[in-house]
Amino acid sequence: MKPVTKMTVVNKPLRKIDSSALSQGKKLYTGDLAPEHSLYVKMLWSPHAHANIKKIDISKAEKMPGVKLVLYHENVPRIPHCTAGQGYPEPSPYDTFMFDKKVRFVGDRVAAVVAETPDQAEEAIKAIEVEYEILKPVFTYDEALADNAPIIHDEPEAFVPIPIPYEPKKNIVAKVGMKAGDFEKGMKEADFTFDELYETPYAQHCPIEGYISWAQIDPYGRIFITTSTQVPFHTRRIVARTLGIPVQKIRVIKPRIGGGFGCKQEMLLEDIVAIAAYRLNKPVLWALTRDEVFRSGRTRHPMRLRIRYGLKKDGTITAIGLDIINNTGAYGGHGLTVMSCAGSKVLPLYHVNNIHFNAISIYTNLPVGGAYRGFGATQAYFPVETMIDVMADKIGMDPMEFRKKNHIRSGEGHPAFEALGEGKPGTPMTIGSCALAECIDKGAKEIDWSKRLPHTEKTSRFRRGIGMSIHMQGSSVPEIDMGSASIKMNDDGSFNLLVGATDLGTGSDTVLAQIAAEELGTTLDKFIVYSSDTDMTPFDVGAYASSTTYLSGEAVRKTAEKVRQQILKVGQEILQKQGFSKKIEELDLHDAHVISLDGSCKVAFGDIANYSLYENNQFQIGAIESHITHKSPPPFTAHFVELEVDIETGHVKVLKYVAAVDCGTAINPQLCEGQTEGGLLNGISYALTEEYRFDEEGKMTNANFMTYNIFSMRDKPEIKTILVPSYEETGPFGAKSVSEVCINGGMPAIANAIYNATGARLKKAPFTQERVWRAIQEVKK
């Protein structure tokens, strides 16, 4: 393998292959591609958090102008399924029906109208008469777990397809836990012990393109679904199950996607457009409004986290206890896995021998938790990385030095890797590449950590503080997730690269083509990339678990390696005819040619393709390969923030944010920076402003961009991204993942910086002006 520095395509900040067309506003997204005469879906959503539907009368709605179809629980298949897009069988309850006779949160499905125009559908929705039997709702962790709590999933059909702890009669979706060493003993050995409660809010991904899908029936009677999804293959499987039809009947096409961040790792609209298109034999389009995206889309699970630590005076951590209650809302699709990751992506970061981890996922009558960038780790890092500062403070050690003393390093393993999997044990792993120490040093230098003063030395109204946090994540779900690719060579030496992998705006089509181009000794512009079409491309689990570069990227590299061998062989044959007798080992691919290493002869890819297609011993140069991973190598990052707190008002202004990232080899450094910057700003926004607010009936009261505030350009601090290279032996050209890890820093790094500015500790997020002000008042007492 040649060193990264000698590579010509990999590790280069090449232009994202779709970006020119996207900047021109070309017709590339789901909504742009819908047929003009599509019918429109509107949903009647539940106004109640918990109710039985006693009666629905659709007769008036059916007669309204333009109405073609009304769907509700009495006229669709009743098949329990799980909407979360995961490997099959899922470690999740099948607790969802296309429509049910019970509603479980404000925003749950009641009935759908399909009409000629959206306005007609909207009018018809108002004409549906529903009689509800209101049930007592469950909103809080304590209400859900109380004796005699209302049972949210009392339907007999709900089940789990693999044996995981599922106790719907107790509102328990899943339990995950692990022990290592002796936690109690570790606490007893400590000089200091800590026991604190932290809480994180509901949040939404807010992709600028919301949920949207459309379906049409092809001339042979199959259902073609075009949809904004991160998981086309899972969606095909889940829609087939939900409709009770074979997978073969369905084609799912993912065009360009306007962002996902996890919320589109879900089958959310596709069953409705599919069944409506099938019944009406017409194209049917459904796009959620922003209000609907907030209320009925997927969210980041809120968690209540109890954290306990034992600490010695010398800075040795003797025990960690993490007890999590995870609110998965009305349906439990990601209820188990998100807790596993809260443990497996967080606990290994520090050396601690005595570990207690116990997580429980509960149903409530609130919006549904889903996959969200960071996936449980983001929530767990808030208490863990805040407490690291608290502990360092207790023993008078610099929190950066405390982290350096205790963090995981290359060659080390952790019991959590083995204990915590996806509904089964995980995969044992030792850390390969790890440049975390260098990330800390470089980040500290950039933020000028040495100028950081303790809060006790600050007296002015506007107080500056510096905080930090460190993080790891994973790269793919080992032994479960699979990605595959196919490559074929065309007449002119260009290549088709077909991947199941799903580019949802990340640039993965570009990254995967860079990997193929590097392996094949040609340039990025020679690749025609087509991704995520269940009829055309090979399988891939989709875009989640930080898997695309590491998992699908290696599938692409292996495919290219096979094609490389074929090209070399044909090249050898041509050169032989030209009088150059060379062994394969004496040849290489370079600059779109087969070249001899001694420089004596070469043949161009175009000639090789023509020869193989038209001249002699004809065959299609091409290959298909698959890849699964045996480990999930963590990317690492160190985050540093400088901010200013107005202690009179509690207002926090983030001034500068530094992220030093070890993602292995950055296949495309510019895109890695982009992933980092987008992730970290989302993390800052989550820390400071983003939360769902609910009224007493469980209805979200801020379901719009005016009152659910995501950061805009003026909110953005100065951002500095530092890519710190390492080489992950198991990844394509040394690469690991990058997308998720950088969302984890905002909450703890900012909490630590607020403390450094004011002496106030924030344990409940987001850190709104009011919460910060109140915390400052507590310190003043």
Add this chain to the structure above:
Amino acid sequence: MTTRKISFTLNGEHKEFDVLPNERLLSLLRRNGFKGTKYGCLEGACGTCTVILDGKAVNSCLVFAFQVNGRSVQTVESLGIGEKLHEIQEALVSEGAVQCGYCTPGIVLSAKAMFDENPTPTVDEIKVQIDGNLCRCTGYEKILVAIDKVSKSHNQGGK
């Protein structure tokens, strides 16, 4: 509802359309094939559907179609025809400021309206102008760098 005929200048060409009284400019554009104007929130909060109306960047979801009668509208379809990108698009693409790209046409037009009035805005002026265009992918860093690059190129006599 009855339709009414309106006419306006769209990307420099005189156009006539039948519009419904409650139709938004965004809907009128999209149903007539101008899909470069994307749909984000329909409440004027995200800037995805930005177009230039009589020289000002506006959210086309908050403009009734009939309101543009007799006026001039510019959409992204008028910029960067074929292979040749407009300088704003070129800067966004080369700086890596296009991730999912869904907010990009709106940002291009917000920036265009700004540059038409002031070819050399400061970083703070750029931040104010683009503040109404939400992006969830990039963290805005590369967008700011790209637009600032265009401004600096004007300052050096680029335009």
